[in-house]
Amino acid sequence: MRALRAWVVRLRGVLTPARRDREFDAELESHLQLHIDDNIQAGMTPVEARRQALIKLGGIEPARQTQRERRGIPLLELLLQDLRGGIRALRSGTSWTAIVMLALAIGLTTAMFAIVDALILRPVPFRDADRLAQIAMFDQHGTRPTRWPVVDAWKRSGRFEAVESVTYGTALVGTDVGPIVSTSAFVTAGMFDLLGVKPVRGRAFNPDEAGAQGSGVIISADLWRRAFNGDPGIIGRAIPFDRGAQVVIGVMPAGFRFPEWDTEVWQPLDHEVKTRVTWPTTYARFSTALPRADVLKAVEEIAHQADATTNGQYVRPSVIAGWSNSQYSERALPLLAGGVMLVFVTLCANAGGLLLARFNTRRRQFALCAALGASRRRLMTQAFVESAVLGTAGAAIGVGLASQLVVAARRLLPPAFLERSLHPLALDMTVLVVAAGLAVLATLPVGLLPAWVATRLDVNGLLRLVERGGTETRAARLLTRAFIVTQVGFGCTLLVGTGLLVRSFLNLASIDRGFDSRNLTIAQVSVDNKLVPEPNARRAVFTQITEVLERLPGVIQVAWSHGAPTANAGLQFGSDWLPDMPGASPIRLEVNALYVSGDFFRLYGIEVLRGRAVEHADGPGGGVVVDERMAAALWPGLEAVGRSFTWGKTRLEVVGVARTTRRLVMDRDRDYPTLYWAFEPEDARSATASLRCAATCPSDGAIRKQLLSVGQAVRVSAVKNIDAAYDADLAEPRLTASVAIVFAVIAVLAAAGGLFSILSHAVGRRRREFGIRSALGASTRAIGALVLREGVAVALVGLAIGSVGAWFLARALASVQYGVTVSDPISWAAVVGVLALTTLVAAWRPTRAAMRVNPVELLKEE
């Protein structure tokens, strides 16, 4: 208790040092006077009396010192003193530059972490997520169909705690703001229970609900708020759906995203869906009681018994990904995260260089302090506390920056990149902890190394140092060089990466698609086969649709197909194709199959090079058109027209060879050859209408309205402009390239700034030397060359190290490259050019300053 009281009093002592100093001085003075009085009474002379009193006291200064130590808390006082010093140091421009560098480093890295965390790192937001898995049959080729008999057998077996299934779809929902197309999912009754999520309003599906027609739907909180204005009476309301009116029975919590990031409507997976979709996506929850390996072995056998076609296949559980996104983002994001680490290190090296330069100019002050008895540890603490103040300021600004970046990211990037996580994106506690960690990570080397190097004072050199006004030690020079080489090297690495990404993007954007994409809009249309089941009637409806579309202003031509030559449209499958040559063996080939009407080729401007286009009369089993690539694969070097091949049991005759079209897929080898089948819309459940327009196509809304005017049976699920869609497909590569450009620009500017600052410091330090050289007759050009050489040497070392890094980076980037090789000469040339220019620009001013040193003025100064 007493000790605690004493500490509190001492803490107060820390805060009011001046007043307490004055009071103690008064007490000492009174003590001396009393003692002197006594001594004089004892017969001493006044001088002797004072001398004796002082001796007995042990000196005034030591008394003051011991008093001070007891009065406050010495360590705390020193720390406060250092802190004050650090805050005072904030007044200098160098400090602010360093803070900006640290803030940029911490801000960028934190924001990137928030994104990576939301998309990749965080487990899916469901109860006991580690026991959840998506389960399916696999063989060496990948996923195999896991059909209902297998799923039902698993469910019955009781080996899992729960087994539930999902199928995907889109639903046309009649809302208060008009009809909208929503991503929907059909789920088995226990799905939400399996995930451990309950509706916030209403209820989940009952087991008996599956199978009853016109049963309820569950909607997302977002859809409820956005499209039904948060109607409090939503539960029990009947809403028009493409499958007929449905009653809303529940609203899921905000932020619930499953099975896809944009699923808004959940319907019961009933008997009708079950007959239509034979291959659901199945999820299971492992029980804690049974070992997983045993469970998997058991359910594998169950699968083999339930469905003989699964023989030889095995069961594989896959983690439910927190991220249902495009392959491109999945590959690009870790690379960008790596890129941000390079930027982080570059900026930290820059800040470190700045601090080192500052401490170096203060070596004179450090030397004086050391001469007056300050220990090295004391000096280092002082220097480090100063750096820590900068680090803290940098972290604070950095977190602010990160939150702004995240807000911007949320607003700018959604469809392409960020929103596709099962998590919403936000700056939360974890992210803040990471930011703090980054700040420490940045401050430790950036603060400690310069502090350590700058306070390395050897006693012999001390006096000389003070006399000459500061010079650089070997360690300081080495560290400065290391900092600058790091910046130039990482800048170079980032530049190469950026060059490759930008070139890939340009290649993608300028890809020859093999058809005329201008003024082209496609609409996904279906005619309800319950309302119009009869083929002739269906044909009539489609003819009517064609006519009304052609009546739209500006529309020249309409053609029907199933699938379109865009990135994700068309049916891709791998199969064995047997060409009609004697002794030929089946050729395994992945193709992109399009079902097209006869005028499709003319509308898209896809040239039929030889033979003719498919016609309705060709039917589904007869004539097909293959593209150049497929022709070359099946009959290398031979004319394909007139030949035939066998697919399964069907014999197909090639009536024409079409020019190659290219789709926008990052992996060139996944841009499969195209096979065109004859098709008329009335045969299919849904079809794509392609509209060729004279100039600009009518708006998507106008097209949709025109389509719906045909009748109740017509459903429109999507209308999109081909160029706009293509643009959207390019969004991710464009975004990645832009982010990479930002990173590279920051890194190169940092490197240039760092180079400029060390050269300037070097010139400032060597003014004397330059003066003497010029007095001895060195030409100004020779002196300029001296400075330039130093800059170029450092840049070259950086370039060499950076090239090695860039080589590795380029290999990592291979998966997101399109049409560029790792050693793309243009990218490399650009890097060398940019770095050479940077070095020259950075060295220009210091070099001129060195050339202008006037020996006469220099002498005067001394």
Place this chain on the structure above:
Amino acid sequence: MSGKSDVWQGTLALMVLKTLETMGPLHGYGIARRIEQTSGDRLVLNYGTLYPALLKLEQEGYLASEWGVSENNRKAKYYKLTRAGRKQVATETREWEEATAILARFLAGEKS
């Protein structure tokens, strides 16, 4: 060892407290002189070390101080015992006596 000895660690506080109990309020110089006199001038006190000790006792709440005027009309800071200080004198005196008694018995035993 000469005739004069230094003040042992930890005993100075007790001496200060005891002096103030006997003498009433006193300034630093007075306390120092009194301790030396009481010891029959056998203790050498570095006056500079007295003040941190006084400060410590004050921080712990055993002493209170205020400025006053000495008998020869000099301004001086006077220290006096607080109530906690009085109790502390009693406690520490008892502890000290116990410790010396044990030591005395120990030394006596060694001799016999």
